[in-house]
Amino acid sequence: VQLQASGGGLVQAGASLRLSCAASGRAVRTISNNGMGWFRRAPGKEREFVSAISWRGEATIYADSVKGRFTVSRDYTKNTVYLQMNSLKPEDTAVYYCAAARGSLGSRSDSEYRYWGQGTQVTVSS
Numbered sequence: 001v002q003l004q005a006s007g008g009g010l011v012q013a014g015a016s017l018r019l020s021c022a023a024s025g026r027a028v029r030t031i032s033n034n035g036m037g038w039f040r041r042a043p044g045k046e047r048e049f050v051s052a053i054s055w056r057g058e059a060t061i062y063a064d065s066v067k068g069r070f071t072v073s074r075d076y077t078k079n080t081v082y083l084q085m086n087s088l089k090p091e092d093t094a095v096y097y098c099a100a101a102r103g104s105l106g107s108r109s110d111s112e113y114r115y116w117g118q119g120t121q122v123t124v125s126s
Contacts, residue, residue: 002026003117005098010123013090019083021098021117028079035101036081037113038072040094040122050096051083052106061106066092088124095119 007019021036037052051062051072060072071084081098099113107113 003098003100003115005096005117005120008096008120008122010125011088013088013124013126015088015124016084016086017088017122019085019096019098019120019122021081021083023079023100032076032079033104034114035104035106036072036074037099037101037106037110038081038083038096039099039110040092040096041119042091042094045094047097047110049108049110052101052108053081054106055104059105061108063108085122088122090124090126093123095121 002024003021005021033055035052035054038050039047040050041047049063050066051070053060053072053074057074069087074081097119098117100115101112102114
């Protein structure tokens with residue numbers, strides 16, 4: 001199962017980025033029928049939950065730290081999940097990972113995710 005996150009980069013505080021998580025191969029079926037999540041790991045910190053979306057896309061959840069600034073969505077025609085990040089802050093600097101949940105809903109717990117993609121680096125300068 002292949003999940004590939006992309007879209008990271010170096011931006012200034014207040015800027016926006018859109019991350020993408022594309023599925024290929026057998027992951028295409030997985031990403032269509034399962035919840036998807038975004039996590040991040042900042043230098044020297046534990047991996048933390050950022051956002052998740054259900055398989056239908058009707059239910060989304062966010063970490064308090066990104067609520068109101070980040071928006072998760074999915075495009076079934078492109079087998080892709082997105083994370084639109086606005087009003088970025090230096091504390092958003094991290095490697096961002098997408099993951100496919102074991103079930104149809106997303107979760108805040110990383111133990112509920114079965115497949116993980118490679119991360120994409122987001123760096124926000126002050």
